[in-house]
Amino acid sequence: MDGRLVIIGGGAAGMSAASAARRVDADLEVVVLEASGYAAYGMCGIPYYLAGLVERAEDLLAYPPGYFRERRGIDLRLHAEATGLDPAARIVHYVQDGRAARLSYDRLIVAAGGAPTVPPIPGLGDPHVFTVRALEDAMALRGLLDAGRVGRALVVGAGYIGLEMAEALAARGVSVVVAELLPRVMPNLDEPVAALVEEEVRRHGIDLRLGSGLTEVRRRGGTLEAVIDGEGAPVDLVVVAAGVRAATTIAAGAGAATGPGGALLVDDRMRTSLPDVFAAGDCIAPHHLVLGGPAFVPLGPAANKTGRVAGTVAAGGDATFRGIVGTAVVKVFDLGVGRTGLTLAEAEAAGLAAVATDVVGKSRAKYYPGSAPVHVRLVHEPGGRLLGAQMVGRDGVAKRIDVAATALQAGFDVDDVAALDLSYAPPYAPVYEPILLAAQAAARHREPAAPLARGGRL
């Protein structure tokens, strides 16, 4: 293809798209408009940078500054924020360093990513209120921590990002309050599994307030004050981690079709409903293999993969994206927490006949040092198709969830999972893998289960 490919967004999806397009067509002009001062940084690494486990913000960059322009011939424009799109005229409007500009395109990829959900609460404009998605914000926050100016912090939201932030702040000696509107943590887990995470968070001294709303942030004299459930308390900073929405204002405003979560709908080649406009990354709702339809699950691996597909196809090559199964892991203090496919709640919401089977296995041979319980929940049709899995444990959880993710892509029944020939050695696994134990129990589980008591042992 001759001409110019413009990419809105220089995150994981946008830079994967740019690189893929360049590989397909060395002569294509590739322009990336990135609103922040950094491209292709590891957003997921921000909590570890704040905690001090990662020393410098630059360590989170996938490539050194200058790499894309110098080594790949990509016209990466930083501090360039797209503001409008005219799909009929094939023009993108943007503002760079305070000046409005426009750029025509032959093909466009929208990879604008996700934007933090900011609740409509007075006072969130205070400079000590952060949403932690941009590297610049993380650097400012780290500066406050390094200067010893944060004794007490409020985190709004007890989803995985909120809990990662709470852990990072606690690691710096900060006294942390987490306020969550829902009566439980981690809404992307089933409640009995989330209860194990809640216990871990409390065990580490986090002041976790469930069913609690922040109603205002205000200044009293020089002191910042957060009002939770009508009561004001001084805090040195507030981190808002109340969820992420797809950043689709520009594309949707230009008429691109949207789906779940307001995210852009795309086909398996990442084409939106607008001609010659593709989309990738956290702003799309890609195909979910278990649901059989689009889903909004903004996560890094799919951002990279969909970016690559969008860039390849936009540049005239051929590639397809098969879909996601919604696999995610997170470290919450000493716990590894993994999920893939659908939770029981998600399966029920989708109208599927689903049950959950819970077992507790061991991470290693019972006699081997370091062996720890692994809690496994399998969500499945009664005695039939695997729909999802959740795992929680102090040892060896993260990569175990990938077996279930692979089984989901294969469309396995629970007895296919029970038949798996999985690895065994005392330092790494018991002879009966927890997931195999769970699958054996699931294969016998043909009736809807009685609900587990909240906080009960799985």
Place this chain on the structure above:
Amino acid sequence: MDGRLVIIGGGAAGMSAASAARRVDADLEVVVLEASGYAAYGMCGIPYYLAGLVERAEDLLAYPPGYFRERRGIDLRLHAEATGLDPAARIVHYVQDGRAARLSYDRLIVAAGGAPTVPPIPGLGDPHVFTVRALEDAMALRGLLDAGRVGRALVVGAGYIGLEMAEALAARGVSVVVAELLPRVMPNLDEPVAALVEEEVRRHGIDLRLGSGLTEVRRRGGTLEAVIDGEGAPVDLVVVAAGVRAATTIAAGAGAATGPGGALLVDDRMRTSLPDVFAAGDCIAPHHLVLGGPAFVPLGPAANKTGRVAGTVAAGGDATFRGIVGTAVVKVFDLGVGRTGLTLAEAEAAGLAAVATDVVGKSRAKYYPGSAPVHVRLVHEPGGRLLGAQMVGRDGVAKRIDVAATALQAGFDVDDVAALDLSYAPPYAPVYEPILLAAQAAARHREPAAPLARGGRL
């Protein structure tokens, strides 16, 4: 089924069979003849018991002594060694505590396990020469170690058991020589992968002699001497880890059909060619899903599973065993080493058009502490079906191999593997999982590769 089920062998397979049979039929008489003094012990835990990581031999028992008789009503006879089988008369001959006896059966399960291969070398009858498969031998060896009577030891064989034994002895301060007839370690890995293990073994000060044969063990005065390559050297003990053969003398002698490795052939319900005689565990050659035929790969998980199937079916229930893919992991000093499916050498020996694709990925996000290289070799049809995988690394290898094992059971092509939605979080994985990187490279790899240099970086 009324009557008596006799099981030869009280290892993992035999006791799984006994328990499964009891669950199917509470009235069935179940007799287990076990040659040693222990049933259902974790043979794979012996190296960790010798190393002192596991304190007592009893910790390796899956159940306390007396459990099977008292809690499950299984007539477990210890020190009872089967010596003959008359399938026409349905009689097993055995010796218990020095006395010959016989026992009639309605159904028989042969779960005699594996027997160490002992090369025909003079002197291997010396009491300080060990094969480490029976718990009694391990206890005697541990006694010598605890008494500080072992300064120098010879391990014969550099397969996974030999290397585990070398590591265990080295952990006790013993100076260890490993003599291996082949010019390489770990014959169940491809040579370039095995070279990484060899490097690790040498790095830990093991005197590894490849292409070296032990020709004699002798006493000079009170001193034990091992003759390697014609040269005698004093040693305090010798461990023979020269491989395992199927213990099929009795069943094969009675006419049961055998296959690869001389192991018993069984159908998917664990029936041998003899009427009402079943077999399970390390003495059988079960169906291999990648080879499409029987294979001898004696490992614990399949022993448990085939035992359960044999016991269920022998007691009148229904169960089938789908097959193995040959998944195994081993810890060799600081390395995790995993394999599943076929190596390139195995695939070529089976007449398959196969190539290998090697990549080196990372175990965690590159900026996260503890991130280490993960070497991945995928064996596959050129651009097509996955045939096997091997992985080596210092971090996070063991459970990663299970993704490949699951993909093999699903019959995935390499581009199915590349499309997997695997878990990502900086503490646990890079955004591009090593196995996904390898699968992407494999999908592009359509021609036979030039051989890798020995010892070369993968």
